[in-house]
Amino acid sequence: MDLRSRQEDYINLNPLQVGGRTSANTRLMVNSYLDGYAVCDQCSGALHQIPKPDIAGLTAKMANFLGADLVRFTHGVREAKYLLIKALLKKGDIIVVDGNAHYSTYLAAERVGVEVYSVPNSGYPEYKIKPSNYRKAIRKVKKKTGKMPKLLVLTQVDGQYGNLVDAKKIAQIAKEFKIPLLINSAYLAGRTKVNLKKIGANFIVASGHKSFGAPGTIGALGITKKWVDKLFYQSKNFSPKEVELLGCAARNAAIIGLAVAMETIEERIKLWPEELKKTNWLVEKLEALGEIKQLGEKPKQHDLVYLETPILDKIAKTKRKRGYFLAKELKKKGIIGIRPGLTKKIKFSTYGLTWPQVKYVYQAFKQILKEGEHGI
Numbered sequence: 065m066d067l068r069s070r071q072e073d074y075i076n077l078n079p080l081q082v083g084g085r086t087s088a089n090t091r092l093m094v095n096s097y098l099d100g101y102a103v104c105d106q107c108s109g110a111l112h113q114i115p116k117p118d119i120a121g122l123t124a125k126m127a128n129f130l131g132a133d134l135v136r137f138t139h140g141v142r143e144a145k146y147l148l149i150k151a152l153l154k155k156g157d158i159i160v161v162d163g164n165a166h167y168s169t170y171l172a173a174e175r176v177g178v179e180v181y182s183v184p185n186s187g188y189p190e191y192k193i194k195p196s197n198y199r200k201a202i203r204k205v206k207k208k209t210g211k212m213p214k215l216l217v218l219t220q221v222d223g224q225y226g227n228l229v230d231a232k233k234i235a236q237i238a239k240e241f242k243i244p245l246l247i248n249s250a251y252l253a254g255r256t257k258v259n260l261k262k263i264g265a266n267f268i269v270a271s272g273h274k275s276f277g278a279p280g281t282i283g284a285l286g287i288t289k290k291w292v293d294k295l296f297y298q299s300k301n302f303s304p305k306e307v308e309l310l311g312c313a314a315r316n317a318a319i320i321g322l323a324v325a326m327e328t329i330e331e332r333i334k335l336w337p338e339e340l341k342k343t344n345w346l347v348e349k350l351e352a353l354g355e356i357k358q359l360g361e362k363p364k365q366h367d368l369v370y371l372e373t374p375i376l377d378k379i380a381k382t383k384r385k386r387g388y389f390l391a392k393e394l395k396k397k398g399i400i401g402i403r404p405g406l407t408k409k410i411k412f413s414t415y416g417l418t419w420p421q422v423k424y425v426y427q428a429f430k431q432i433l434k435e436g437e438h439g440i
């Protein structure tokens with residue numbers, strides 16, 4: 065095994081990784097909690113009640129941050145979604161999700177034997193989810209199956225286009241039909257504040273390693289009061305252990321990392337408007353180079369960028385390395401994180417980069433295009 069040094073030595077544009085970069089302080093603290101069961105010194109039966117290290121404080125703080133009555137930690141967003149679907153639904157039940165939903169939503173449903181209907185997006189080039197289409201989808205399910213969906217799921221920001229959907233509008237529709245609504249905020253909460261109660265939904269899932277700068281893996285499931293007994297009920301024989309969590313989920317380094325990250329969360333979210341400025345600046349500048357088109361909504365309300373890049377594809381055809389030339393040229397310039405081999409469409413994020421770094425990324429692309437067009 066070799067030591068890994070990516071964030072340290074390169075400008076990393078991998079959208080999956082940018083929101084999970086850890087601080088030096090997080091790395092230091094986590095190191096002291098690496099030994100097995102290190103968080104359990106003062107546990108009296110439930111992880112979320114541990115006073116030292118202050119997991120109880122973290123649990124309350126996360127509930128407050130997400131605008132939930134209660135929060136529990138899981139190993140990730142997918143585990144949180146599975147927990148919820150498993151606890152509330154049964155085989156043959158139906159859920160309605162948006163057309164940009166993450167594969168793990170489908171897998172969580174599949175594991176329980178729940179059927180999934182998706183609300184189509186608007187297609188090329190914006191691929192937007194129109195809230196009112198949830199109403200249509202619910203009616204369609206009822207007409208086709210004779211049953212109402214048991215749960216609605218909204219991917220607040222999706223992992224393909226980085227589109228932000230107006231969750232409040234979908235919450236209104238959920239209330240109209242009296243169907244509970246889950247907000248999948250894996251890509252948003254932690255970058256900025258997302259408030260379950262203000263949205264008016266019932267559940268929210270968030271990802272520590274996706275958006276809170278935590279090492280993880282760790283997810284948070286936030287719920288409103290009404291659902292506590294259905295989701296976080298205690299074992300008959302092993303109280304206060306909660307059955308759906310199998311007693312406790314994310315522990316040790318994962319939860320310590322999140323606790324440290326949460327200490328500076330208020331400063332982190334203040335940077336969000338500037339992150340969006342950087343994103344939209346770079347998109348505009350790249351599009352101006354020609355034969356580059358941003359997919360997804362415009363202007364962007366999230367840092368995940370998906371570009372259609374026929375110009376890069378054209379250049380790739382003239383290169384010995386074909387599609388791999390781009391990743392190779394970028395790496396020479398100290399930039400990584402764009403999936404090697406792909407040039408028709410590329411995905412990246414500048415989240416967490418400084419302005420000079422964002423400008424450097426632009427110059428790097430500009431130079432690669434210029435040299436490519438001249439066959440250098």
Ligand SMILES: *Cc1c(COP(=O)(O)O)cnc(C)c1O
Nearest residue numbers: 140141142166223250251271274
């Ligand atoms: C990353 C992501 C997930 C998965 O999150 P985990 O915490 O790793 O399970 C789920 N949904 C969306 C929309 C994502 O972007």
